[in-house]
Amino acid sequence: MQQRTFFLGLLFILPLAATHAQSLAKREVNSTVTTVAELVREHYVLREEGEAIAAYLLKDLQEGRFYLAESLKQLDSIMTKSLREASQDFHLYTWNNYDLVKQLQAPEAEDEGAESTSFFNDDAAHAANFGFAKVEVLPDNIGYIRLSQINISEHSLETLYAAMRLVQHTQALIIDLRDNQGGGSSVGSVLETFFFEDRRDLLEFRSRNGQTELESTVPWL
Numbered sequence: 001m002q003q004r005t006f007f008l009g010l011l012f013i014l015p016l017a018a019t020h021a022q023s024l025a026k027r028e029v030n031s032t033v034t035t036v037a038e039l040v041r042e043h044y045v046l047r048e049e050g051e052a053i054a055a056y057l058l059k060d061l062q063e064g065r066f067y068l069a070e071s072l073k074q075l076d077s078i079m080t081k082s083l084r085e086a087s088q089d090f091h092l093y094t095w096n097n098y099d100l101v102k103q104l105q106a107p108e109a110e111d112e113g114a115e116s117t118s119f120f121n122d123d124a125a126h127a128a129n130f131g132f133a134k135v136e137v138l139p140d141n142i143g144y145i146r147l148s149q150i151n152i153s154e155h156s157l158e159t160l161y162a163a164m165r166l167v168q169h170t171q172a173l174i175i176d177l178r179d180n181q182g183g184g185s186s187v188g189s190v191l192e193t194f195f196f197e198d199r200r201d202l203l204e205f206r207s208r209n210g211q212t213e214l215e216s217t218v219p220w221l
Contacts, residue, residue: 024071040054041054053083066082080092132145133146133148141171150185152185157187
């Protein structure tokens with residue numbers, strides 16, 4: 001038996017035991033959807049909305065919506081549609097990615113070098129030039145950077161520095177985020193730091209359990 005897993009909203013992973021066959025047994029679908037619903041109920045940032053989203057998923061399950069899926073890909077697509085109908089939150093989705101889940105589930109002791117094969121440094125990251133799709137100086141000395149994704153880590157810093165050097169003497173800068181697929185940084189708010197001379201607090205994250213986390217510009221740039 002192989003461990004198949006879905007990845008929910010870049011935050012939650014859940015196991016689904018299945019054979020290599022792509023057809024889905026009813027028990028597999030039930031297990032997956034009920035686990036997703038429970039994770040949303042327990043972890044969604046707004047408690048009442050989390051309850052409502054979970055209830056919506058379970059209603060769709062009871063009505064047989066998810067049994068239409070004939071593969072894991074179809075199931076994650078149907079679940080994503082249901083999640084977004086319930087929440088109007090397009091950060092919320094399910095995604096079947098066995099390689100990513102295997103990496104996330106690796107023990108920490110064995111996972112120290114995991115970043116080398118992660119989102120920040122895999123073949124796709126290099127092929128996408130770490131998201132720096134286009135960097136140029138437009139007429140009238142206007143800088144232009146098109147980012148297809150946000151991929152900032154120790155592996156992409158030289159690419160970031162090169163892009164910022166090219167536009168450092170421009171009169172204005174356009175950062176084009178159209179069709180950007182999202183992403184993140186493993187080394188702090190480096191890109192944002194270029195736009196401030198002094199240290200600045202940028203974002204405050206508040207979880208529903210009351211914990212807060214402050215994100216600031218980096219001191220080493």
